[in-house]
Amino acid sequence: MPADPMLVTREGETAIVTFNRPEVRNAFDLAQWRRLQAAMESLSADETLRAVVLRGTAGHFCAGADIGAFAIERGDRAKEDIYAQVLHESMQSIRLCRHPVIAQLEGSVIGGGAGIATMCDFRVGDGDIRFGITARNLGIWYPYAEIEPVIRMVGIGVAAEIFIEGRIFTGREAYEKGLLSRLAADGAAAGEAMALAQRIGTGSPLSARFHKRALRLLGGELPISAEEEASANGFVETEDFHNAVRAFLSKQKPIFAGR
Amino acid sequence: MPADPMLVTREGETAIVTFNRPEVRNAFDLAQWRRLQAAMESLSADETLRAVVLRGTAGHFCAGADIGAFAIERGDRAKEDIYAQVLHESMQSIRLCRHPVIAQLEGSVIGGGAGIATMCDFRVGDGDIRFGITARNLGIWYPYAEIEPVIRMVGIGVAAEIFIEGRIFTGREAYEKGLLSRLAADGAAAGEAMALAQRIGTGSPLSARFHKRALRLLGGELPISAEEEASANGFVETEDFHNAVRAFLSKQKPIFAGR
Amino acid sequence: MPADPMLVTREGETAIVTFNRPEVRNAFDLAQWRRLQAAMESLSADETLRAVVLRGTAGHFCAGADIGAFAIERGDRAKEDIYAQVLHESMQSIRLCRHPVIAQLEGSVIGGGAGIATMCDFRVGDGDIRFGITARNLGIWYPYAEIEPVIRMVGIGVAAEIFIEGRIFTGREAYEKGLLSRLAADGAAAGEAMALAQRIGTGSPLSARFHKRALRLLGGELPISAEEEASANGFVETEDFHNAVRAFLSKQKPIFAGR
Numbered sequence: 001m002p003a004d005p006m007l008v009t010r011e012g013e014t015a016i017v018t019f020n021r022p023e024v025r026n027a028f029d030l031a032q033w034r035r036l037q038a039a040m041e042s043l044s045a046d047e048t049l050r051a052v053v054l055r056g057t058a059g060h061f062c063a064g065a066d067i068g069a070f071a072i073e074r075g076d077r078a079k080e081d082i083y084a085q086v087l088h089e090s091m092q093s094i095r096l097c098r099h100p101v102i103a104q105l106e107g108s109v110i111g112g113g114a115g116i117a118t119m120c121d122f123r124v125g126d127g128d129i130r131f132g133i134t135a136r137n138l139g140i141w142y143p144y145a146e147i148e149p150v151i152r153m154v155g156i157g158v159a160a161e162i163f164i165e166g167r168i169f170t171g172r173e174a175y176e177k178g179l180l181s182r183l184a185a186d187g188a189a190a191g192e193a194m195a196l197a198q199r200i201g202t203g204s205p206l207s208a209r210f211h212k213r214a215l216r217l218l219g220g221e222l223p224i225s226a227e228e229e230a231s232a233n234g235f236v237e238t239e240d241f242h243n244a245v246r247a248f249l250s251k252q253k254p255i256f257a258g259r
Numbered sequence: 260m261p262a263d264p265m266l267v268t269r270e271g272e273t274a275i276v277t278f279n280r281p282e283v284r285n286a287f288d289l290a291q292w293r294r295l296q297a298a299m300e301s302l303s304a305d306e307t308l309r310a311v312v313l314r315g316t317a318g319h320f321c322a323g324a325d326i327g328a329f330a331i332e333r334g335d336r337a338k339e340d341i342y343a344q345v346l347h348e349s350m351q352s353i354r355l356c357r358h359p360v361i362a363q364l365e366g367s368v369i370g371g372g373a374g375i376a377t378m379c380d381f382r383v384g385d386g387d388i389r390f391g392i393t394a395r396n397l398g399i400w401y402p403y404a405e406i407e408p409v410i411r412m413v414g415i416g417v418a419a420e421i422f423i424e425g426r427i428f429t430g431r432e433a434y435e436k437g438l439l440s441r442l443a444a445d446g447a448a449a450g451e452a453m454a455l456a457q458r459i460g461t462g463s464p465l466s467a468r469f470h471k472r473a474l475r476l477l478g479g480e481l482p483i484s485a486e487e488e489a490s491a492n493g494f495v496e497t498e499d500f501h502n503a504v505r506a507f508l509s510k511q512k513p514i515f516a517g518r
Numbered sequence: 519m520p521a522d523p524m525l526v527t528r529e530g531e532t533a534i535v536t537f538n539r540p541e542v543r544n545a546f547d548l549a550q551w552r553r554l555q556a557a558m559e560s561l562s563a564d565e566t567l568r569a570v571v572l573r574g575t576a577g578h579f580c581a582g583a584d585i586g587a588f589a590i591e592r593g594d595r596a597k598e599d600i601y602a603q604v605l606h607e608s609m610q611s612i613r614l615c616r617h618p619v620i621a622q623l624e625g626s627v628i629g630g631g632a633g634i635a636t637m638c639d640f641r642v643g644d645g646d647i648r649f650g651i652t653a654r655n656l657g658i659w660y661p662y663a664e665i666e667p668v669i670r671m672v673g674i675g676v677a678a679e680i681f682i683e684g685r686i687f688t689g690r691e692a693y694e695k696g697l698l699s700r701l702a703a704d705g706a707a708a709g710e711a712m713a714l715a716q717r718i719g720t721g722s723p724l725s726a727r728f729h730k731r732a733l734r735l736l737g738g739e740l741p742i743s744a745e746e747e748a749s750a751n752g753f754v755e756t757e758d759f760h761n762a763v764r765a766f767l768s769k770q771k772p773i774f775a776g777r
Binding site for chain 3: 359380381382408411412413414434435437438440455458459462463465466467469470471473474476477478483488491492493494495496497499500502503504507508513515
């Protein structure tokens with residue numbers, strides 16, 4: 001039986017999604033984009049989770065699209081229209097996942113791999129990563145919908161380096177440019193990503209979800225509904241808020257039930 | 260007589276607003292948000308000013324909302340709707356103050372304290388500050404209107420660290436993330452903030468006010484009126500512009516009268 | 519015969535535009551803005567180019583607007599309305615040039631010189647540059663259309679330093695603030711700018727042009743047409759894409775013909 005190319009495991013309240021195609025440095029073909037979407041949508045629906053970590057096997061996050069599959073999957077316009085739609089829905093499944101998503105970056109973070117990383121809420125990597133989007137090496141045009149979140153994260157100056165130049169950044173450069181949330185010590189990305197997930201888990205999950213959604217709404221990625229506008233002060237009607245205030249005033253650690 | 264919880268003083272053409280509730284690290288209750296708004300609106304109307312510095316007493320900027328007052332002020336939805344409105348108007352009084360506003364950051368810059376800082380035009384702090392928005396510790400949802408300026412300042416990646424993780428940054432980290440305009444030497448935030456205010460005071464006040472307003476208009480915070488659109492080249496009709504060009508050509512320092 | 523104040527030369531597939539008014543540190547008068555526009559529009563139409571480098575003679579990029587010419591060119595509202603329009607069209611000729619544009623920054627990068635730099639796709643400078651927009655020294659209001667790209671590049675916090683304070687940054691500070699794409703070793707800006715141009719030249723020109731245009735469209739500078747929306751997957755119908763995939767799979771360097 002072949003190894004599962006996308007592993008979903010769980011450590012406490014953190015889900016871990018592992019890209020497992022080491023023979024191609026975890027490159028994504030069409031089936032893998034669909035697996036990622038299925039995994040993220042399933043995790044998003046799981047109310048018991050507090051965070052999701054994305055990572056790759058064998059020392060690499062993801063080397064991008066699987067070019068060996070291009071002839072079959074991206075050979076003409078009709079195929080590319082499907083491929084782009086599948087990729088987009090997969091990227092959106094990260095972006096709209098109700099839980100915070102952390103990219104644990106190691107080794108190659110290239111092309112669609114860097115694309116996946118930019119869709120996450122947090123990016124943790126060490127100095128040894130190679131991070132960049134290399135569409136210009138293949139004459140590819142990166143999709144508008146996947147460029148926009150990069151602009152919203154690092155501005156049009158760094159976006160020019162990423163998309164026009166196709167620059168490959170070291171971990172330190174990526175941190176200096178705002179592409180990494182955290183620069184880990186060498187080999188420590190896994191530990192730091194997990195510590196971040198656990199730290200998020202100690203806070204209010206309703207608060208984390210509200211703020212993640214707010215970044216989508218205010219970034220213009222989703223229209224803000226009248227209901228969402230009206231719900232802004234709704235935390236005051238949650239049990240968690242009142243329990244946390246009580247805990248604070250009696251100098252105890254708050255426990256959040258997510259309601 | 261109790262000490263005034265909000266002191267407004269003046270040094271030359273700079274106004275200094277000091278949060279003075281050292282017993283709670285200058286935390287804000289409802290009355291304090293209203294005092295800040297009253298102070299800022301009064302200073303905004305004062306044509307003789309060139310800059311405003313916000314600071315706190317006793318080594319701390321502001322530790323955020325005064326949680327001891329929550330039961331009275333934020334206990335249910337009706338109260339929270341009022342609280343959020345008062346907080347919003349207070350924050351806007353900084354944002355729309357006609358003069359540039361500088362946050363002099365020391366010690367705790369937490370929760371609403373960091374919120375106030377992000378509303379200012381400039382943030383000067385030393386390496387020892389603790390800077391972060393900790394809504395997630397209490398199950399609070401930060402208001403949309405106060406999240407948006409943070410996105411416009413540092414992008415959605417750093418905003419995720421602030422709002423979803425609730426990360427507490429050191430001064431150096433805050434500087435690296437674009438949250439501080441200046442990283443001062445230890446203990447030097449006060450001197451640097453004042454030097455910045457005085458430096459702003461040597462430039463054209465009409466220019467400073469136009470540019471502050473332009474950042475609000477272009478950031479999408481205010482609609483741009485036809486009158487404002489038409490006024491863009493209006494500097495050429497001010498005395499200050501012609502005097503400054505003459506001064507420059509005769510190698511003298513310009514003096515700006517604000518007209 | 520006087521020296522040409524704007525030199526256009528070519529090195530391989532890179533055009534080099536040199537501001538050549540060393541007697542005023544390459545400051546721009548009305549005629550120079552028009553020369554820049556004419557040069558950029560001509561280069562934009564040249565399909566054989568891959569990149570454009572902007573630079574100044576005699577160790578300076580550009581000291582800004584030529585204040586000696588203000589009495590004639592910017593003395594009243596009617597003149598200023600023309601001046602602002604000419605400046606805007608000149609700035610747009612950089613922004614809309616189909617090829618990536620690199621600013622090679624040395625010495626003074628002040629006022630309109632820094633403005634030109636912010637219009638470019640890339641900014642390469644060493645630690646010794648002086649970079650800043652000093653409208654506030656003359657009581658000038660910087661045009662909305664030229665402020666907006668700066669906000670989109672570095673956010674409203676750094677924009678406040680640039681426009682309200684009129685801060686002059688060193689090369690290192692400018693790099694830390696996201697104003698420089700690259701911080702070159704002392705005296706190495708020319709070599710780094712040229713290396714960047716050549717590196718861009720090794721990638722797909724259609725890809726570079728698509729991404730440059732995408733940054734304009736997604737940044738809100740241009741409306742996105744239905745045709746442009748529909749063209750997003752069009753790379754799959756180019757020769758360059760299929761040749762590059764073939765080259766990649768046979769471990770050869772791709773050659774891009776731009777079609």
